[in-house]
Amino acid sequence: MTVESEAVLRPLPLGDEVSEAFWDAAKAGRLDIQRCRACRRWNHAPSLACPTCGSEDLGYETVSGKGSLFTWCVLKEAPAPGFRDMLPLIVAIVELAEQPHLLLSTNIVGAREEELRLGMPLEVTFERVTEDCALPQFRPAREAA
Amino acid sequence: MRAFRDRIAVAGIGYSPLTRRPERSLASLAAEAVDAALADAGLDRRALDGLATSPSMPRYGGAKGTVEGIDVVTPWALGERLGIHTHTRWTGSTNGMVTQAFMEAAMAIASGVCSHVVVYRALHVPPGSYINYENRYSVGPEQWLAPFGFSGPPSWAASVVKRYFEMFGYSRADLARYIVDNRANTCRNPNGFWRGKPLAADDYLNARMIADPMSILDCDIPVDGCAALLLTSTERARDLKRKPALLTGFSAGTHSPPTGVPMTLDDIWIGCEQVAARLWEATGLGPSDFDTAQLYDGFAPFVYLWLEGLGIVPRGEGLAFLRDGHGSLGGKLPVNTGGGALGEGRLHGMTQLAEAVIQVTDRGGERQVPGARRAIATISNGLTKATAFAISRDEGQ
Numbered sequence: 001m002t003v004e005s006e007a008v009l010r011p012l013p014l015g016d017e018v019s020e021a022f023w024d025a026a027k028a029g030r031l032d033i034q035r036c037r038a039c040r041r042w043n044h045a046p047s048l049a050c051p052t053c054g055s056e057d058l059g060y061e062t063v064s065g066k067g068s069l070f071t072w073c074v075l076k077e078a079p080a081p082g083f084r085d086m087l088p089l090i091v092a093i094v095e096l097a098e099q100p101h102l103l104l105s106t107n108i109v110g111a112r113e114e115e116l117r118l119g120m121p122l123e124v125t126f127e128r129v130t131e132d133c134a135l136p137q138f139r140p141a142r143e144a145a
Numbered sequence: 146m147r148a149f150r151d152r153i154a155v156a157g158i159g160y161s162p163l164t165r166r167p168e169r170s171l172a173s174l175a176a177e178a179v180d181a182a183l184a185d186a187g188l189d190r191r192a193l194d195g196l197a198t199s200p201s202m203p204r205y206g207g208a209k210g211t212v213e214g215i216d217v218v219t220p221w222a223l224g225e226r227l228g229i230h231t232h233t234r235w236t237g238s239t240n241g242m243v244t245q246a247f248m249e250a251a252m253a254i255a256s257g258v259c260s261h262v263v264v265y266r267a268l269h270v271p272p273g274s275y276i277n278y279e280n281r282y283s284v285g286p287e288q289w290l291a292p293f294g295f296s297g298p299p300s301w302a303a304s305v306v307k308r309y310f311e312m313f314g315y316s317r318a319d320l321a322r323y324i325v326d327n328r329a330n331t332c333r334n335p336n337g338f339w340r341g342k343p344l345a346a347d348d349y350l351n352a353r354m355i356a357d358p359m360s361i362l363d364c365d366i367p368v369d370g371c372a373a374l375l376l377t378s379t380e381r382a383r384d385l386k387r388k389p390a391l392l393t394g395f396s397a398g399t400h401s402p403p404t405g406v407p408m409t410l411d412d413i414w415i416g417c418e419q420v421a422a423r424l425w426e427a428t429g430l431g432p433s434d435f436d437t438a439q440l441y442d443g444f445a446p447f448v449y450l451w452l453e454g455l456g457i458v459p460r461g462e463g464l465a466f467l468r469d470g471h472g473s474l475g476g477k478l479p480v481n482t483g484g485g486a487l488g489e490g491r492l493h494g495m496t497q498l499a500e501a502v503i504q505v506t507d508r509g510g511e512r513q514v515p516g517a518r519r520a521i522a523t524i525s526n527g528l529t530k531a532t533a534f535a536i537s538r539d540e541g542q
Binding site for chain 2: 009010011012013014015016019044045047051070071072073074075076077078079080081083086088089091093101102103104105106107113117118129135
Protein backbone atom coordinates (compact mmCIF):
# COMPACT_ATOMS: atom_id res chain seq x y z
CA MET A 1 0.00 0.00 0.00
CA THR A 2 1.23 3.46 -0.78
CA VAL A 3 1.35 6.16 1.84
CA GLU A 4 -1.22 8.08 -0.15
CA SER A 5 -3.84 5.34 0.11
CA GLU A 6 -3.41 5.25 3.87
CA ALA A 7 -4.03 8.97 4.24
CA VAL A 8 -6.96 9.75 6.46
CA LEU A 9 -9.81 11.06 4.36
CA ARG A 10 -12.75 13.21 5.29
CA PRO A 11 -15.87 11.08 5.94
CA LEU A 12 -17.32 9.86 2.65
CA PRO A 13 -21.05 9.87 1.95
CA LEU A 14 -22.63 6.46 1.58
CA GLY A 15 -25.74 6.82 -0.54
CA ASP A 16 -28.92 4.85 -0.02
CA GLU A 17 -31.92 4.05 -2.20
CA VAL A 18 -33.22 7.58 -1.89
CA SER A 19 -29.95 9.46 -2.21
CA GLU A 20 -27.69 7.44 -4.50
CA ALA A 21 -28.83 9.37 -7.60
CA PHE A 22 -27.54 12.58 -5.99
CA TRP A 23 -24.09 11.11 -5.36
CA ASP A 24 -23.96 9.39 -8.76
CA ALA A 25 -24.69 12.73 -10.42
CA ALA A 26 -22.02 14.48 -8.34
CA LYS A 27 -19.52 11.87 -9.48
CA ALA A 28 -20.48 12.76 -13.06
CA GLY A 29 -20.10 16.49 -12.34
CA ARG A 30 -23.80 17.35 -12.12
CA LEU A 31 -25.85 18.76 -9.29
CA ASP A 32 -29.10 16.79 -9.38
CA ILE A 33 -31.77 17.61 -6.83
CA GLN A 34 -34.88 15.64 -5.98
CA ARG A 35 -38.11 17.13 -7.34
CA CYS A 36 -41.73 16.19 -6.77
CA ARG A 37 -43.46 15.24 -10.01
CA ALA A 38 -46.85 16.06 -8.50
CA CYS A 39 -46.38 19.55 -7.03
CA ARG A 40 -43.06 20.37 -8.76
CA ARG A 41 -41.38 21.44 -5.51
CA TRP A 42 -37.66 20.83 -5.20
CA ASN A 43 -36.66 18.81 -2.15
CA HIS A 44 -33.34 18.49 -0.36
CA ALA A 45 -32.29 16.35 1.47
CA PRO A 46 -34.17 13.83 -0.65
CA SER A 47 -36.90 11.82 1.04
CA LEU A 48 -39.33 8.97 0.38
CA ALA A 49 -42.30 11.29 0.10
CA CYS A 50 -42.65 14.96 -0.81
CA PRO A 51 -42.68 16.98 2.43
CA THR A 52 -44.96 19.54 0.77
CA CYS A 53 -47.73 17.43 -0.82
CA GLY A 54 -47.01 13.89 0.37
CA SER A 55 -46.65 12.43 -3.12
CA GLU A 56 -44.29 9.50 -3.50
CA ASP A 57 -43.76 10.32 -7.17
CA LEU A 58 -40.31 11.88 -6.93
CA GLY A 59 -37.41 12.08 -9.33
CA TYR A 60 -34.13 13.91 -9.86
CA GLU A 61 -33.48 16.88 -12.13
CA THR A 62 -30.30 18.77 -12.83
CA VAL A 63 -30.25 22.28 -11.38
CA SER A 64 -28.34 25.35 -12.54
CA GLY A 65 -25.65 25.04 -9.88
CA LYS A 66 -26.24 28.70 -9.05
CA GLY A 67 -27.05 29.80 -5.54
CA SER A 68 -26.35 32.34 -2.86
CA LEU A 69 -24.63 32.20 0.50
CA PHE A 70 -27.32 31.68 3.17
CA THR A 71 -24.87 31.45 6.06
CA TRP A 72 -21.52 29.98 7.06
CA CYS A 73 -19.07 29.33 9.86
CA VAL A 74 -15.35 28.77 9.96
CA LEU A 75 -14.02 25.66 11.65
CA LYS A 76 -10.90 26.25 13.70
CA GLU A 77 -10.70 22.68 14.99
CA ALA A 78 -10.84 19.59 12.79
CA PRO A 79 -14.29 17.99 13.03
CA ALA A 80 -12.79 14.65 11.97
CA PRO A 81 -9.22 13.44 11.53
CA GLY A 82 -9.41 13.85 7.75
CA PHE A 83 -9.91 17.61 8.01
CA ARG A 84 -6.68 18.31 9.89
CA ASP A 85 -4.91 19.76 6.88
CA MET A 86 -7.91 21.81 5.69
CA LEU A 87 -8.21 24.32 8.53
CA PRO A 88 -9.61 26.87 8.67
CA LEU A 89 -12.46 25.15 6.85
CA ILE A 90 -15.41 27.20 5.64
CA VAL A 91 -18.66 25.32 6.15
CA ALA A 92 -21.56 26.94 4.36
CA ILE A 93 -25.26 26.64 3.73
CA VAL A 94 -26.16 27.58 0.19
CA GLU A 95 -29.62 28.57 -0.97
CA LEU A 96 -30.05 27.15 -4.45
CA ALA A 97 -31.40 29.50 -7.11
CA GLU A 98 -34.28 27.20 -8.03
CA GLN A 99 -36.44 27.82 -4.97
CA PRO A 100 -36.42 29.93 -1.79
CA HIS A 101 -35.13 28.03 1.27
CA LEU A 102 -33.83 25.15 -0.86
CA LEU A 103 -30.73 24.69 1.28
CA LEU A 104 -27.62 22.58 0.87
CA SER A 105 -24.76 22.08 3.30
CA THR A 106 -21.38 22.43 1.61
CA ASN A 107 -17.96 24.09 1.76
CA ILE A 108 -16.80 27.32 0.16
CA VAL A 109 -13.67 27.05 -1.94
CA GLY A 110 -11.77 29.73 -3.82
CA ALA A 111 -12.66 32.52 -1.40
CA ARG A 112 -11.14 33.84 1.79
CA GLU A 113 -13.17 34.16 4.97
CA GLU A 114 -13.18 37.96 4.85
CA GLU A 115 -14.58 38.00 1.32
CA LEU A 116 -17.77 36.23 2.32
CA ARG A 117 -21.05 38.16 2.37
CA LEU A 118 -24.58 37.06 3.10
CA GLY A 119 -26.38 36.47 -0.18
CA MET A 120 -23.24 36.55 -2.33
CA PRO A 121 -23.68 34.67 -5.63
CA LEU A 122 -22.07 31.24 -5.74
CA GLU A 123 -21.74 28.42 -8.23
CA VAL A 124 -21.15 24.74 -7.81
CA THR A 125 -17.88 22.99 -8.45
CA PHE A 126 -17.03 19.38 -7.75
CA GLU A 127 -14.18 18.12 -5.66
CA ARG A 128 -13.15 14.58 -6.44
CA VAL A 129 -12.28 12.97 -3.11
CA THR A 130 -11.78 9.40 -4.32
CA GLU A 131 -12.27 7.60 -7.59
CA ASP A 132 -15.85 6.87 -6.55
CA CYS A 133 -16.80 10.07 -4.79
CA ALA A 134 -17.08 13.74 -5.69
CA LEU A 135 -18.46 16.36 -3.33
CA PRO A 136 -20.38 19.42 -4.52
CA GLN A 137 -18.59 22.55 -3.31
CA PHE A 138 -19.33 26.19 -4.03
CA ARG A 139 -17.13 29.07 -5.16
CA PRO A 140 -17.88 32.73 -5.87
CA ALA A 141 -19.88 32.96 -9.11
CA ARG A 142 -17.78 34.03 -12.08
CA GLU A 143 -20.64 35.95 -13.62
CA ALA A 144 -23.64 37.52 -11.94
CA ALA A 145 -26.27 34.93 -11.08
CA MET B 146 -55.64 22.65 27.88
CA ARG B 147 -56.37 25.28 30.50
CA ALA B 148 -57.95 22.51 32.59
CA PHE B 149 -54.36 21.70 33.59
CA ARG B 150 -53.72 25.16 34.86
CA ASP B 151 -52.07 25.17 38.31
CA ARG B 152 -53.30 21.67 39.15
CA ILE B 153 -49.84 20.08 39.13
CA ALA B 154 -46.97 21.28 41.31
CA VAL B 155 -43.26 20.78 41.74
CA ALA B 156 -42.83 19.90 45.41
CA GLY B 157 -39.15 18.99 45.59
CA ILE B 158 -35.79 19.58 43.91
CA GLY B 159 -32.82 17.23 44.16
CA TYR B 160 -29.30 17.35 42.75
CA SER B 161 -26.31 15.08 42.78
CA PRO B 162 -22.94 16.79 42.61
CA LEU B 163 -22.27 18.02 39.05
CA THR B 164 -18.66 17.21 38.24
CA ARG B 165 -16.36 15.86 35.55
CA ARG B 166 -14.99 12.33 35.72
CA PRO B 167 -16.49 11.26 39.06
CA GLU B 168 -15.53 7.89 40.52
CA ARG B 169 -19.17 7.01 41.19
CA SER B 170 -21.52 5.47 38.65
CA LEU B 171 -24.22 7.49 36.98
CA ALA B 172 -26.82 5.19 38.58
CA SER B 173 -25.49 6.14 42.00
CA LEU B 174 -25.66 9.85 41.17
CA ALA B 175 -29.23 9.44 39.87
CA ALA B 176 -30.35 7.67 43.03
CA GLU B 177 -28.81 10.44 45.12
CA ALA B 178 -30.66 13.14 43.17
CA VAL B 179 -33.99 11.32 43.44
CA ASP B 180 -33.57 10.79 47.17
CA ALA B 181 -32.68 14.47 47.55
CA ALA B 182 -35.84 15.54 45.68
CA LEU B 183 -37.95 13.29 47.90
CA ALA B 184 -36.27 14.55 51.07
CA ASP B 185 -36.77 18.13 49.91
CA ALA B 186 -40.51 17.44 49.89
CA GLY B 187 -40.40 15.53 53.18
CA LEU B 188 -41.13 12.18 51.49
CA ASP B 189 -39.29 8.91 51.07
CA ARG B 190 -39.11 6.27 48.36
CA ARG B 191 -42.34 4.60 49.49
CA ALA B 192 -44.31 7.60 48.22
CA LEU B 193 -42.88 7.41 44.73
CA ASP B 194 -45.08 5.70 42.14
CA GLY B 195 -43.71 7.15 38.90
CA LEU B 196 -40.37 7.87 37.25
CA ALA B 197 -39.77 9.69 34.00
CA THR B 198 -36.77 10.77 31.96
CA SER B 199 -35.19 10.91 28.55
CA PRO B 200 -32.24 8.57 29.08
CA SER B 201 -30.37 9.28 25.85
CA MET B 202 -26.68 10.03 25.47
CA PRO B 203 -25.70 13.21 23.66
CA ARG B 204 -25.53 12.42 19.97
CA TYR B 205 -21.89 13.31 19.62
CA GLY B 206 -19.32 12.73 22.28
CA GLY B 207 -16.44 10.29 22.38
CA ALA B 208 -17.48 6.70 22.93
CA LYS B 209 -21.23 6.69 22.44
CA GLY B 210 -22.04 4.11 25.05
CA THR B 211 -25.41 2.81 26.15
CA VAL B 212 -24.44 0.77 29.20
CA GLU B 213 -27.20 0.89 31.80
CA GLY B 214 -26.08 2.61 34.99
CA ILE B 215 -22.85 3.91 33.44
CA ASP B 216 -23.82 5.81 30.28
CA VAL B 217 -27.58 5.98 30.78
CA VAL B 218 -30.06 5.44 33.58
CA THR B 219 -33.46 4.28 32.38
CA PRO B 220 -36.47 4.57 34.66
CA TRP B 221 -36.84 0.77 34.74
CA ALA B 222 -33.33 0.28 36.05
CA LEU B 223 -33.60 3.19 38.45
CA GLY B 224 -36.88 1.85 39.84
CA GLU B 225 -35.19 -1.46 40.60
CA ARG B 226 -32.25 0.26 42.21
CA LEU B 227 -34.48 2.42 44.38
CA GLY B 228 -36.55 -0.64 45.33
CA ILE B 229 -39.77 0.98 44.17
CA HIS B 230 -40.56 -1.30 41.22
CA THR B 231 -43.08 -3.15 43.37
CA HIS B 232 -45.35 -0.14 43.56
CA THR B 233 -44.36 1.94 40.52
CA ARG B 234 -47.45 2.59 38.42
CA TRP B 235 -45.87 4.35 35.50
CA THR B 236 -42.47 4.98 33.95
CA GLY B 237 -42.03 7.47 31.14
CA SER B 238 -39.11 7.49 28.76
CA THR B 239 -39.18 9.78 25.76
CA ASN B 240 -36.76 9.91 22.88
CA GLY B 241 -37.03 13.68 22.84
CA MET B 242 -35.91 16.02 25.56
CA VAL B 243 -36.33 15.25 29.25
CA THR B 244 -38.78 18.13 29.46
CA GLN B 245 -41.22 16.15 27.32
CA ALA B 246 -41.00 13.46 30.00
CA PHE B 247 -41.85 16.26 32.46
CA MET B 248 -45.02 17.01 30.51
CA GLU B 249 -45.95 13.33 30.46
CA ALA B 250 -45.36 13.10 34.21
CA ALA B 251 -47.70 16.04 34.77
CA MET B 252 -50.34 14.25 32.71
CA ALA B 253 -49.82 10.99 34.64
CA ILE B 254 -50.65 12.89 37.84
CA ALA B 255 -53.53 14.84 36.32
CA SER B 256 -55.08 11.61 35.06
CA GLY B 257 -54.81 9.95 38.46
CA VAL B 258 -52.39 7.24 37.37
CA CYS B 259 -49.70 8.47 39.75
CA SER B 260 -49.48 10.43 42.99
CA HIS B 261 -45.80 11.37 43.07
CA VAL B 262 -43.54 11.25 40.03
CA VAL B 263 -39.87 12.11 39.86
CA VAL B 264 -38.58 13.51 36.59
CA TYR B 265 -34.80 13.23 36.42
CA ARG B 266 -32.00 13.79 33.95
CA ALA B 267 -28.87 11.72 34.51
CA LEU B 268 -26.09 12.56 32.12
CA HIS B 269 -22.66 11.06 31.56
CA VAL B 270 -19.74 12.63 29.73
CA PRO B 271 -17.83 9.92 27.90
CA PRO B 272 -14.08 10.26 27.44
CA GLY B 273 -12.84 11.80 24.22
CA SER B 274 -13.39 14.92 22.21
CA TYR B 275 -16.76 16.16 21.08
CA ILE B 276 -15.33 16.95 17.68
CA ASN B 277 -14.51 13.44 16.73
CA TYR B 278 -16.36 12.17 13.71
CA GLU B 279 -14.22 9.11 13.17
CA ASN B 280 -16.40 7.01 10.88
CA ARG B 281 -15.01 6.37 7.41
CA TYR B 282 -18.46 6.67 5.87
CA SER B 283 -21.46 8.79 6.73
CA VAL B 284 -24.96 7.44 6.20
CA GLY B 285 -28.52 8.64 6.65
CA PRO B 286 -28.87 12.30 7.64
CA GLU B 287 -25.12 12.50 8.30
CA GLN B 288 -24.26 11.96 4.61
CA TRP B 289 -25.37 15.56 3.97
CA LEU B 290 -23.24 16.99 6.78
CA ALA B 291 -20.20 14.98 7.82
CA PRO B 292 -18.37 14.99 4.44
CA PHE B 293 -18.34 18.80 4.65
CA GLY B 294 -17.14 18.89 8.26
CA PHE B 295 -20.59 19.88 9.48
CA SER B 296 -20.93 17.04 11.98
CA GLY B 297 -20.87 18.86 15.31
CA PRO B 298 -23.61 20.86 17.02
CA PRO B 299 -21.31 23.85 17.80
CA SER B 300 -20.87 24.43 14.06
CA TRP B 301 -24.62 24.14 13.51
CA ALA B 302 -25.19 26.84 16.11
CA ALA B 303 -22.35 28.87 14.58
CA SER B 304 -24.14 28.91 11.22
CA VAL B 305 -27.22 30.34 12.95
CA VAL B 306 -25.21 32.99 14.78
CA LYS B 307 -23.33 34.06 11.67
CA ARG B 308 -26.54 34.78 9.77
CA TYR B 309 -27.91 36.67 12.78
CA PHE B 310 -24.73 38.74 13.14
CA GLU B 311 -24.69 39.54 9.42
CA MET B 312 -28.37 40.50 9.29
CA PHE B 313 -28.31 42.79 12.32
CA GLY B 314 -24.69 43.97 12.53
CA TYR B 315 -23.73 42.32 15.80
CA SER B 316 -20.44 40.74 16.82
CA ARG B 317 -19.28 38.48 19.64
CA ALA B 318 -18.51 41.54 21.74
CA ASP B 319 -22.25 42.14 22.04
CA LEU B 320 -22.69 38.85 23.91
CA ALA B 321 -19.83 39.39 26.39
CA ARG B 322 -22.02 41.17 28.96
CA TYR B 323 -24.43 38.25 29.07
CA ILE B 324 -21.70 35.61 29.37
CA VAL B 325 -20.07 37.53 32.22
CA ASP B 326 -23.40 38.08 34.01
CA ASN B 327 -24.32 34.46 33.55
CA ARG B 328 -21.11 33.30 35.18
CA ALA B 329 -21.74 35.71 38.05
CA ASN B 330 -25.16 34.11 38.49
CA THR B 331 -23.51 30.70 38.53
CA CYS B 332 -21.25 31.84 41.31
CA ARG B 333 -24.36 32.48 43.40
CA ASN B 334 -25.65 28.95 42.79
CA PRO B 335 -24.42 26.17 45.12
CA ASN B 336 -25.12 23.59 42.38
CA GLY B 337 -23.20 25.42 39.67
CA PHE B 338 -20.27 23.61 38.08
CA TRP B 339 -18.44 26.91 37.53
CA ARG B 340 -19.20 28.43 40.94
CA GLY B 341 -16.14 30.23 42.28
CA LYS B 342 -14.88 30.86 38.74
CA PRO B 343 -16.02 34.29 37.60
CA LEU B 344 -15.29 35.44 34.06
CA ALA B 345 -14.28 38.78 32.55
CA ALA B 346 -15.35 40.04 29.14
CA ASP B 347 -11.83 39.51 27.79
CA ASP B 348 -11.97 35.86 28.86
CA TYR B 349 -14.96 35.50 26.58
CA LEU B 350 -13.50 37.46 23.68
CA ASN B 351 -10.24 35.50 23.83
CA ALA B 352 -11.84 32.09 24.37
CA ARG B 353 -10.79 29.16 22.21
CA MET B 354 -12.73 29.32 18.98
CA ILE B 355 -14.32 26.09 17.82
CA ALA B 356 -16.45 27.13 14.87
CA ASP B 357 -16.19 30.88 14.38
CA PRO B 358 -18.28 32.68 15.73
CA MET B 359 -18.84 29.96 18.38
CA SER B 360 -16.18 29.61 21.08
CA ILE B 361 -15.88 27.08 23.86
CA LEU B 362 -17.60 29.61 26.19
CA ASP B 363 -20.69 29.71 23.95
CA CYS B 364 -21.25 26.01 24.66
CA ASP B 365 -22.75 24.45 27.78
CA ILE B 366 -20.45 22.60 30.14
CA PRO B 367 -20.84 18.82 29.94
CA VAL B 368 -21.06 17.26 33.40
CA ASP B 369 -21.67 13.92 35.02
CA GLY B 370 -24.60 14.19 37.35
CA CYS B 371 -28.32 14.29 37.81
CA ALA B 372 -31.08 16.71 38.72
CA ALA B 373 -34.52 15.53 39.79
CA LEU B 374 -37.86 17.26 40.25
CA LEU B 375 -40.73 15.78 42.25
CA LEU B 376 -44.17 16.38 40.78
CA THR B 377 -47.46 15.86 42.52
CA SER B 378 -50.91 17.38 42.58
CA THR B 379 -51.12 20.94 43.86
CA GLU B 380 -53.55 19.78 46.52
CA ARG B 381 -51.10 17.17 47.80
CA ALA B 382 -48.13 19.52 47.48
CA ARG B 383 -49.71 21.97 49.88
CA ASP B 384 -49.44 19.32 52.63
CA LEU B 385 -45.74 18.73 52.03
CA LYS B 386 -42.61 20.31 53.47
CA ARG B 387 -41.89 22.93 50.82
CA LYS B 388 -43.97 25.65 49.37
CA PRO B 389 -44.92 24.28 45.92
CA ALA B 390 -44.34 25.85 42.53
CA LEU B 391 -47.36 25.52 40.29
CA LEU B 392 -47.29 24.32 36.71
CA THR B 393 -49.55 26.86 35.03
CA GLY B 394 -49.10 25.43 31.56
CA PHE B 395 -46.78 23.98 28.98
CA SER B 396 -46.35 23.63 25.25
CA ALA B 397 -44.20 21.80 22.74
CA GLY B 398 -42.95 22.58 19.25
CA THR B 399 -43.25 20.58 16.06
CA HIS B 400 -41.49 22.78 13.50
CA SER B 401 -38.66 21.08 11.63
CA PRO B 402 -35.93 22.70 9.57
CA PRO B 403 -35.23 21.60 5.98
CA THR B 404 -33.57 18.20 6.21
CA GLY B 405 -30.37 19.00 4.30
CA VAL B 406 -29.20 21.37 7.02
CA PRO B 407 -29.16 20.96 10.79
CA MET B 408 -30.93 24.18 11.77
CA THR B 409 -31.43 27.69 10.46
CA LEU B 410 -32.03 31.06 12.08
CA ASP B 411 -35.28 31.45 10.17
CA ASP B 412 -36.64 28.08 11.27
CA ILE B 413 -35.64 28.65 14.88
CA TRP B 414 -37.62 31.90 14.90
CA ILE B 415 -40.67 30.18 13.43
CA GLY B 416 -40.36 27.27 15.86
CA CYS B 417 -39.93 29.45 18.97
CA GLU B 418 -42.91 31.56 17.92
CA GLN B 419 -44.98 28.40 17.52
CA VAL B 420 -44.02 27.14 20.99
CA ALA B 421 -44.84 30.56 22.45
CA ALA B 422 -48.23 30.81 20.75
CA ARG B 423 -49.15 27.40 22.14
CA LEU B 424 -48.04 28.42 25.64
CA TRP B 425 -50.14 31.58 25.56
CA GLU B 426 -53.10 29.52 24.36
CA ALA B 427 -52.56 26.99 27.16
CA THR B 428 -52.16 29.53 29.94
CA GLY B 429 -53.88 32.74 28.96
CA LEU B 430 -50.57 34.46 29.66
CA GLY B 431 -48.39 36.56 27.37
CA PRO B 432 -44.78 37.68 26.99
CA SER B 433 -45.02 40.49 29.55
CA ASP B 434 -46.37 38.29 32.37
CA PHE B 435 -43.05 36.95 33.69
CA ASP B 436 -40.67 38.18 36.35
CA THR B 437 -37.80 35.97 35.26
CA ALA B 438 -36.98 33.84 32.22
CA GLN B 439 -34.98 30.62 32.22
CA LEU B 440 -34.06 30.21 28.56
CA TYR B 441 -32.31 27.19 27.13
CA ASP B 442 -28.60 27.65 26.63
CA GLY B 443 -27.16 24.42 25.35
CA PHE B 444 -25.61 27.05 23.10
CA ALA B 445 -25.64 30.71 24.17
CA PRO B 446 -27.36 32.11 21.04
CA PHE B 447 -30.53 30.19 21.84
CA VAL B 448 -31.03 32.56 24.77
CA TYR B 449 -31.56 35.64 22.62
CA LEU B 450 -33.46 33.72 19.98
CA TRP B 451 -35.94 32.61 22.65
CA LEU B 452 -36.33 36.23 23.82
CA GLU B 453 -37.35 37.04 20.26
CA GLY B 454 -39.46 33.94 19.66
CA LEU B 455 -41.40 34.51 22.86
CA GLY B 456 -42.19 38.03 21.72
CA ILE B 457 -40.38 39.67 24.64
CA VAL B 458 -38.48 41.70 22.03
CA PRO B 459 -38.82 41.86 18.23
CA ARG B 460 -36.69 39.72 15.93
CA GLY B 461 -33.12 41.01 15.85
CA GLU B 462 -33.29 42.79 19.22
CA GLY B 463 -32.64 39.88 21.60
CA LEU B 464 -28.89 40.30 21.64
CA ALA B 465 -29.18 44.06 22.22
CA PHE B 466 -31.49 43.30 25.16
CA LEU B 467 -28.75 41.15 26.73
CA ARG B 468 -25.93 43.52 25.68
CA ASP B 469 -27.69 46.37 27.45
CA GLY B 470 -28.04 44.41 30.67
CA HIS B 471 -31.81 43.94 30.66
CA GLY B 472 -31.34 40.22 31.33
CA SER B 473 -29.12 40.79 34.37
CA LEU B 474 -30.22 40.37 37.97
CA GLY B 475 -31.95 43.66 38.68
CA GLY B 476 -32.67 44.16 34.96
CA LYS B 477 -36.06 44.25 33.24
CA LEU B 478 -36.25 40.47 32.97
CA PRO B 479 -33.52 38.51 34.77
CA VAL B 480 -32.46 35.62 32.54
CA ASN B 481 -30.93 32.30 33.61
CA THR B 482 -30.53 33.44 37.20
CA GLY B 483 -28.88 30.16 38.24
CA GLY B 484 -26.31 30.16 35.45
CA GLY B 485 -28.15 27.87 33.06
CA ALA B 486 -26.45 25.03 31.28
CA LEU B 487 -23.47 27.26 30.43
CA GLY B 488 -22.64 27.66 34.10
CA GLU B 489 -24.57 25.18 36.19
CA GLY B 490 -23.98 22.25 33.86
CA ARG B 491 -25.53 20.45 30.93
CA LEU B 492 -28.74 18.83 32.10
CA HIS B 493 -30.82 19.45 28.99
CA GLY B 494 -33.28 21.93 30.43
CA MET B 495 -33.49 20.68 34.01
CA THR B 496 -31.41 23.68 35.10
CA GLN B 497 -34.02 25.97 33.55
CA LEU B 498 -36.97 24.15 35.15
CA ALA B 499 -35.33 23.84 38.57
CA GLU B 500 -34.40 27.51 38.56
CA ALA B 501 -37.95 28.54 37.62
CA VAL B 502 -39.18 26.57 40.65
CA ILE B 503 -36.51 28.09 42.88
CA GLN B 504 -37.42 31.64 41.86
CA VAL B 505 -41.19 31.40 42.43
CA THR B 506 -40.65 29.74 45.83
CA ASP B 507 -38.15 32.33 47.08
CA ARG B 508 -35.29 29.85 47.31
CA GLY B 509 -32.81 31.80 45.19
CA GLY B 510 -30.74 33.29 48.00
CA GLU B 511 -28.30 35.84 46.60
CA ARG B 512 -29.72 35.39 43.13
CA GLN B 513 -33.40 35.66 44.08
CA VAL B 514 -35.53 37.97 41.94
CA PRO B 515 -37.47 39.73 44.69
CA GLY B 516 -41.04 38.46 44.89
CA ALA B 517 -40.93 36.65 41.55
CA ARG B 518 -44.46 35.44 40.85
CA ARG B 519 -44.06 33.87 37.45
CA ALA B 520 -41.14 32.28 35.65
CA ILE B 521 -40.97 30.98 32.10
CA ALA B 522 -38.68 28.11 31.18
CA THR B 523 -37.92 27.21 27.57
CA ILE B 524 -35.99 24.18 26.44
CA SER B 525 -34.13 23.21 23.27
CA ASN B 526 -33.76 25.40 20.21
CA GLY B 527 -37.39 26.01 19.25
CA LEU B 528 -37.46 23.23 16.67
CA THR B 529 -39.18 19.86 17.08
CA LYS B 530 -38.80 18.62 20.70
CA ALA B 531 -38.65 22.16 22.08
CA THR B 532 -40.86 22.89 25.09
CA ALA B 533 -41.91 25.83 27.24
CA PHE B 534 -43.33 25.99 30.74
CA ALA B 535 -45.04 28.67 32.82
CA ILE B 536 -44.25 28.15 36.52
CA SER B 537 -46.08 30.23 39.12
CA ARG B 538 -45.95 31.09 42.78
CA ASP B 539 -48.67 29.40 44.85
CA GLU B 540 -50.94 32.20 45.93
CA GLY B 541 -54.03 30.05 46.39
CA GLN B 542 -55.16 27.67 49.18
